[in-house]
Amino acid sequence: MLAVNNVLLGLxxxxxxxxxxxxxxxxxxxxxxxxSANPYNPIVRVLKAITEPVFFRVRKLLPFVYAAGIDFSPxxxxxxxxxxxxGLVKTIRDYALGI
Numbered sequence: 254m255l256a257v258n259n260v261l262l263g264l265x266x267x268x269x270x271x272x273x274x275x276x277x278x279x280x281x282x283x284x285x286x287x288x289s290a291n292p293y294n295p296i297v298r299v300l301k302a303i304t305e306p307v308f309f310r311v312r313k314l315l316p317f318v319y320a321a322g323i324d325f326s327p328x329x330x331x332x333x334x335x336x337x338x339x340g341l342v343k344t345i346r347d348y349a350l351g352i
Contacts, residue, residue, distance in 0.1 A: 258349045258350070258351070259349070261345055261346075261348060261349035262345075262346060262349040262350065264345060265342050265345040265346040265349060266346075268341070268342050268345070269338060269342045269346075272334050272337060272338050272342070273338070275303075275334060276331060276334045276335075278300060278303055278304060279304055279327050279330055279331055279334070280327075280331070281300060282300045282301065282303075282304045282327070283327045285297055285300065304327075304330075307330055308324070308326040308327065308330065311326040311329050311330060312324070312326050315329065
């Protein structure tokens with residue numbers, strides 16, 4: 254049982270780290286849309302390639318996130334990331350620790 258708890262705890266930490274990294278990628282991508290970043294810059298292209306498929310799915314599922322010329326899909330993605338971090342990751346971590 255101890256091995257299963259350790260695996261679950263490791264899974265929770267890895268999932269939390271990946272979600273936190275993606276949170277910062279989304280924030281950086283949002284900041285780059287506010288400034289006129291060079292679209293041919295490799296870093297900008299990688300950030301757009303990583304975030305745009307998720308933003309597209311959010312826009313497709315929730316068409317109201319694009320209103321008055323403002324795209325709110327990054328806000329929805331950030332809220333979903335935080336929801337998963339607080340709900341799922343904390344639940345896995347608590348279960349593994351036996352709390």
